[in-house]
Amino acid sequence: MNAISIPLVKVAMPPREVLMPALEQVLYSGMIAEGEHVYRFEKEFAATFELPMAIGMSSGTAALHIALLLANVNAGDEVITTSMTAEPTNTVILQCGAVPVFTDVDAQTGNLSPEAVAAAVTPRTKAIAVVHYAGFPADLAALRRVADLHGIALIEDAAHALGAKHNGQPIGTIGDFGIFSLQAIKHMTTIDGGVLTMRDANYATLARKLRWFGMAKGVPRTEVDISRSGFKYNMSNVAGAMGVVQLEYIQPLIDRHIENGRFFDQEIAKIPGLDVTRTDLGSEPSYWLYSVLSEDSDDIERRLAAAGVSASKLHRPNHLHSVFEPFRRPMPNLETYYRRLTHIPCGWWVTDEDRQHIVETLRKG
Ligand SMILES: Cc1ncc(COP(=O)(O)O)c(C=O)c1O
Missing domain, CATH: 3.90.1150.10 (Aspartate Aminotransferase, domain 1)
Structure with missing residues (x-):
């Protein structure tokens, strides 16, 4: 019998003696939903990975869905995307009522081929969703050129690529929007969780509203107005507290x-x-x-x-x-x-x- 056993993926948990007191503190604080632990996590995540901002979400899928909405992807629009990915990259496109335009990859990397992407652009294209498959950055410089040439959004699905760089720039910052997954088996985890980042900070207010039914936080509940319906995509303080500890390691x-x-x-x-x-x-x-x-x-x-x-x-x-x-x-x-x-x-x-x-x-x- 073979004694060696090397798994393909593994959950990374910080030391028990550090994580458990932090979790216990938040669990019994009376403030377990979105709050200060999430906001602290967002600041520290952005600083750690040199992102202009980080908006905590309940999952990478949620972050990706919101990124598509911020890119103004609506029913009938086309999104150029890859099939060589985990399914959420593409199920969210369907959830917008949009058309996933599956485009060929580079046979050496499995990442979207910029030439194939350029050839797939039509007047209905609203966005390119690029995945850095397995953690290998796609050719972002070329994809950025295609997006700019046609005035369409570039969305980086960096679920596999936390900490990667492209031409010295952190992954997730070359696209108009970038997302990370903090699901169980990724580089780091908050059990489930995700992060949205963006180049233009003007989208942040809408992103935060969309993650919480469409409501602004900090406005009295009896006075707040929903002008566009959102989702229940927010991160909890428990996940935020776990994220803060994860970042130390x-x-x-x-x-x-x-x-x-x-x-x-x-x-x-x-x-x-x-x-x-x-x-x-x-x-x-x-x-x-x-x-x-x-x-x-x-x-x-x-x-x-x-x-x-x-x-x-x-x-x-x-x-x-x-x-x-x-x-x-x-x-x-x-x-x-x-x-x-x-x-x-x-x-x-x-x-x-x-x-x-x-x-x-x-x-x-
Ligand atoms: C490439 C890719 N995109 C998006 C996601 C969605 O992330 P999450 O599981 O955090 O919703 C995943 C992970 O499952 C993924 O592998």
């Missing part, structure tokens, strides 16, 4: 994802028959997962499983779901990428011995 965790990722970049690239994700030179991935490409991904997955390493494709290209059937389009590069893809563990829990074991297992193939 996040940088070394992200650094370890990056160290492991760079190790794999070097070592796996040398293995005949295997290919690594090569992003453009200005990109600094935060390696939520590590993506290996090969001609037999099933075999890689089997061999790693036999060696106690959990590996998988993790996601299903979204257009394969029946709900997205009406929007299917040919995406030959995505097909190639997905056929060749295996994600391997790369996070903070992967030790030097673990990563050596992973590389040796791959080498033996």
